[in-house]
Amino acid sequence: MTQTDTRVGSAAAGPAPGPARPFWTSRRRDQLAGYAFIAPQLLGSVVFVILPLILVLWYSLHEWNVLAGTFEFVGTDNYRALADDPNLGAVLRATGLFSIGLVVVNLGLALLLAVLLNQRLRGTILFRTLFFSPVVVSLVAWTIVWGFLLQDNGGINGLLDTVGVHGPNWLRGEGTAMVSVIVVQVFKNVGLNMVLFLAALQGVPAELYEAAEVDGASRMRQFWRITVPLISPTILLTSIITVVGSLQVFAQIAVLTQGGPGTSTTVLVYYLYQQAFQFHHFGYGATLSILLFVIVLALTVLQWQMRKRWVFHES
């Protein structure tokens, strides 16, 4: 009897709000719609970013010979091989040189162009378009055309000849090859950074300059004390994009120099490609890509941390 009572009591108390509330509440519907909206992006990220990332880590612990079809677990052997790789020093040096060269020249030139094109002068729109247009050109097409221009008997040396200068064999000299690759890449992407800087410059309030002028500050002083601090968030953004981009350079090297002469332009990504796809050391190639991942991550974290020191508006 008591039992029955209890059952009745619990039955009455339990589903009391139940029948009144359907499963598909508006909150649940909203949530479902939200998940549905992000599903394609999420699926894409998982399939093309997260899963490959995990697989690369897995591959780096294996010796994978695609021809023989063997896939053997070798533990940390590939990482030990990385530490002993006699080419790694030269590869990291080339990568560092390329990145530093690209970041300095690209950001310097982009800022200079942005400042020049921020003036109210005739023809600035034409110049902005001119400098931005390489950004939308196919990278390989752009590089192939530059490859022709940089040949010993190519367009650049032809131009130099007309003023009586005998130009070097750009892509064949140890020093000039790296410079050439950097310049080709700078001209390709400087327009993007220029536009970002231009937008930032236009966001600097004009009254700050007016006040500075009243105080007798020179143009140079205004630039360093007003412009640079106020556009520093953009400098941070462009430097992160450029540094990360510079570490991923591949097509230009593959088309222009194939890592030569010697190993002077064999940057990390190109070396990774050689090891994996040309020498069939897929496991070691995966290990190199883990190294690249660590370097990119470390640099990004470093830059993000440094923002507190030199980026205006950040607490």
Add this chain to the structure above:
Amino acid sequence: MRAGKALRGVAVALAGALALTACGGGGDADDSGPAKLRMTVWSANEAHLKLFNEIAEEYRKSHPDVAEIKFDPLPFDTYTTTLTTQIAGGNAPDLAWVFENSAPDFVASGALLPLDDTLKKAEGYQYEDISPATLKLWQNEGKLYAYPFSTSPFGVFVNTDMLKKAGQKTPAELIAAGQWTWDNALATAAATAVKSGKAGLVIRDFDYKGWDNLSTFWTGWGAQAWSEDGKTCGFNSPEMVDAMTTLHKATFTQKALPGPGTTADFFAGDSAMTITQISRASLLKDGGFGWDLVPLPAGPKGNYAVVGQAGVGVMKKSPHAKQAADFLAFLTNPTNSAKLAQFFPPPRQSQLTAETLAKTNPQLKPEQLQKVVIDGITSGVVKPSHSGQAELSQQVRAGLDPLWQPNADVKAVLDGVCAKIQPLLAK
């Protein structure tokens, strides 16, 4: 609660992704029904593909178990890389063309199906007709892993119009006078380059990177990239130093060869002579310019010939490996081999006569065929090949780069090449 739901969402997405990739992996490997065969080839030349397709069409008529045979041209420059990437990605072809420089890797890897039984048993195949010398590169422990589809000697194509205009003796005249030597060939190339303003002699596909093509030059000096057993570097041998010194002078002092970073295509009329394989004769256009094909000039060690080889193998893992091997036996039987001979010199001894080759090579005269093709195949040295060739090749290329400067120290550079590759050869 929210975090839990989000996590569940991620899990579902992950499971979906895994299911997707699992489907993608084995999508094509359908064992039932008629087979669809795919063969990767380096040539996108229309005439080559037309002939392949005709032979395939004929085969399909008598073989209903094969629904389709597709020839898939991959770019020449990145052929082997693309092929191995396809294999790595689970998209291996059923049959693949393999170049001599990657032959040791493919043959020893176990990726290819042994062909002896299929070929020997094929009706009317005449296996014993195949020259044993051409099979050597494609055998491992007594088994044949690829058919030597093309054994193509290197010769010198000459733009006779350009030479005559420059007042030079043609190679044919030099051969008749017994003076077709490298000294004279380089002098002729240099003089023609000066007079015509175009390039002299181009070693095709070398471009100061594809160094194995230089074996067409240094073999005349008796030099070798490495010893016969593949264990010892040959780049700093006295013969190689002599050969490379001559080549360096010819490039930077004599200007008989266009320097690094200069492109010149013989077949577009940009150079007086070019060293390449007979299969490139298809690039000659009718009525373009007067031309001749002659053997390589004699070096200090006398007359010599160099051949490039390519084989066709069947991928062992192909779900249709049996049909693929059977098709290969048909593609290379005596009848089809004779048809293919117009582009790809066959390894069959009975077909290596000027008379047979002339029927299918209307562009070449019988004496050109005899001197360049037949003599070349029977006496030629195969271009350098070694296991782990891609890595070796890259090290040699990087090591040779300093040589392509006007003031290079040839001996020092070649010593440097050996220092780089000796550890790899000794492996």
